Amino acid sequence: MIEFREPRLEDKQWVRELLAYSEYNNSEYSFGLNYIWRRLLQKGIARHKDLFLAKSNLRGGAYLFPAGTGDWQEAIELYREDAKKNGIPLRLYSVTPEMAELLKTQYDGQFTYEPLRYAADYVYRSTDLIELKGRKYHGKRNHISRFETNNPDWSYEDITAQNLSECRDMFEKWLVENQDKEGLEDERLALYDSFDHFEELGFQGGLIRTGGQVVAFTIGEELTKDCFVLHFEKAFSHIQGAYPMINREFAARRLSGYQYINREEDMNIPGLRKSKMSYQPAMLVERGYALFGDTL
DSSP states (O other): OOOOBOOOGGGHHHHHHHHHHHOOOOGGGOHHHHHHTTTTTTOEEEEETTEEEEEEOGGGOEEEOOEESSOHHHHHHHHHHHHHHTTOOOEEEEEOHHHHHHHHHHTTTOEEEEEEEEEEEEEEEHHHHHHOOSGGGHHHHHHHHHHHHHOTTOEEEEOOTTTHHHHHHHHHHHHHHTTTSTTHHHHHHHHHHHHHTTTTTTOEEEEEEETTEEEEEEEEEEEETTEEEEEEEEEOTTSTTHHHHHHHHHHHHHOTTOSEEEOOOOTTOHHHHHHHHHTOOSEEEEEEEEEETTOO
16 A cells, blocks of 8 residues: 655655656656645655655546656556545556556556647757757747847846845746736745745756846756756746747756756647747657556
8 A cells, every 4th residue: 555645855865866767858757846736736755665656636636657666567556556445547647658558568458548738748959949050949049139139238147045035026026917827826836835945956047137137037957867857937028038048048057968958848828839839849748648447
């Protein structure tokens, strides 16, 4: 029987050790994401031998494909017991096609896979986001050029304990300007956790100033040795080029050592999808649900 509990900061070390075995370029396999969204998604985590297990309230209850090293099928059987005990179907979330194929092969087709376009992670080559070369990035370069022309005093800084409160203040102003958007309270709680435990979570970030004031920032963490995942990117939309500026500068100054940058999913928001596609992803990490056929 698995005993799930809410993620705690002190879990970071063992969780990251186990996640490192699998090295999934899937944002769900980052400790920080599981921690900052623990309340909204009712995240529960557990360790079974050298496997990381997790569940959430998605679709009434779902489990994460095991990560780590060891017998993952043994963990799936523990999921089945837990699902039965709680009177819910055995459903896995954030399942990639590769995981779905393993389930299909080992369980003789008893798992049904449902890919979800809006859940796909957008993954980019770091060199593309840093260099912005070629015609496909012409628009991005123009926006950045306009930003630099309009804000000749702009500057970049890594986020540190000394300037973190300024990012919080900027976000408060951003919330006022974007109060008509859905889900802001949930995002506020997650971002405040990121601010409050920035160093403990091992997060990294960068900010842009104009006129001495923070106008954009971004925050993320290492996902694998080759991939960094960005959890938040905020900028004032009335300042032309602020978004592409923070995107390029943080990638150039902090992420050149990674081959890939994961900017997470678009949540089926048309404007967000358009923006993420405009950066020409190297790949989409397809994700979806896998439902076991004989549940309940």
